[in-house]
Amino acid sequence: MKRRFWLPALVGTALLLVALVLSAPARLLPYFLDAQTLQISGVSGTLRAGSASRARVALPGTYFHLGQLSWKLAPWSLLRLRPSIALSSVWGNQRGELELRLNDDTLELRALDMNLSAGVLRQLLPVELEGRLGLLFDQIIVSAQDLLRADGRLVWQEAAWQSPGGRRPLGNYVATFTSPAEQQIEADIVTLSGPVVATGTLTLVQRRYSVDLLIESSGQAFDAELAQALSLIASPEENGYRLRLDGQLAPGA
Numbered sequence: 001m002k003r004r005f006w007l008p009a010l011v012g013t014a015l016l017l018v019a020l021v022l023s024a025p026a027r028l029l030p031y032f033l034d035a036q037t038l039q040i041s042g043v044s045g046t047l048r049a050g051s052a053s054r055a056r057v058a059l060p061g062t063y064f065h066l067g068q069l070s071w072k073l074a075p076w077s078l079l080r081l082r083p084s085i086a087l088s089s090v091w092g093n094q095r096g097e098l099e100l101r102l103n104d105d106t107l108e109l110r111a112l113d114m115n116l117s118a119g120v121l122r123q124l125l126p127v128e129l130e131g132r133l134g135l136l137f138d139q140i141i142v143s144a145q146d147l148l149r150a151d152g153r154l155v156w157q158e159a160a161w162q163s164p165g166g167r168r169p170l171g172n173y174v175a176t177f178t179s180p181a182e183q184q185i186e187a188d189i190v191t192l193s194g195p196v197v198a199t200g201t202l203t204l205v206q207r208r209y210s211v212d213l214l215i216e217s218s219g220q221a222f223d224a225e226l227a228q229a230l231s232l233i234a235s236p237e238e239n240g241y242r243l244r245l246d247g248q249l250a251p252g253a
Contacts, residue, residue, distance in 0.1 A: 026050035040069065048073045055089065064120065067091020077101075093117065105143060112137040118156060127229075128162035131170075137177070146207065149179040154187075159194070163225045170196045189213060195220070200243075207249040216240035 026043040029050070033040065042053030055069035066089040077084035082103055089096045096114035100107070118131040137152025154177070159170040171194015175187045185204040191197045200213030215230060216239050222230070234241035 026052075039063075048075065065091050065094075066096070067094065106148065107142050109137065109140040109142075112140060112152065118159065129159070130162060130167070131159040132157045146183055147185060147204065148182050150177045150185050151179055152177055161226065161229075163223075163229070165225050168223055168226055170194055171198075173198055175202070194218070196222075196226070197240075204249075209245070209247055209249060211243065211245040213243040214240060215243060 026045045026047060029043055029047060030040060037058050040052035040055045044051055049072045051068065051070040053068055055066040056063040057066065069087065069089045072086045074084040082101060085100045087098055087100055094116040098112040099110040101110065112135055114135040116133050118129050118133050121129045134155040134157065137150065139149060139151045141149040154175045156173045159173060161168045161170060172192040173189065174192060175189045177185060177187045179185055183206045187202040189198060189200050189202065191199060195218055197216045197218050198213055203210045215234060230241045234243040
């Protein structure tokens, strides 16, 4: 009899706590976030469904701006202690949507659909790159230190290099990512169209990465400035340049 009495009481208490959390004002959210990782301001709504007028994510030495950020928290996910949040962001021409799931010791990104300027690559590479990047991933799983899985595509459209002598068009490219096993990521890189043909692979096993990329010209000689730039990072071959990179990701990268 006692068991029958306490079970409904416990369920009711849990539902009440969830309801209180979901109805809490969104202005409380910054107190639960790590300001060193995610910064938001101009919040409105509730913890269940709300928005921030400005949001940005900290990267090594810089920030990645999300702009206006909106969220919807799935109520039943709190009862499972695995919160699931639908996120969308808008910043100028940049758009993004994804479902974020917090598990015991991993962070899972599902249905990631994002379109942004290739100019963000300037934060990683010392060159002026242009075009549009499209990220279409079914699943990305990360732990506190490692990338565990990635399944999807990265598309670079109307790629171009802003050289000292002017804009140099490159082409359209796609990298398809798969995960044969945990902490093992493989990507096949192909060219869809354009004057510069790039074909190769990228692999990441635990924290060890390897890149093997053949860069060729489609039907005509390389632009002199592009050829000079490629010669600084790749080895010349009969029909182009071979870029090979091997290394270890730094802790926390």
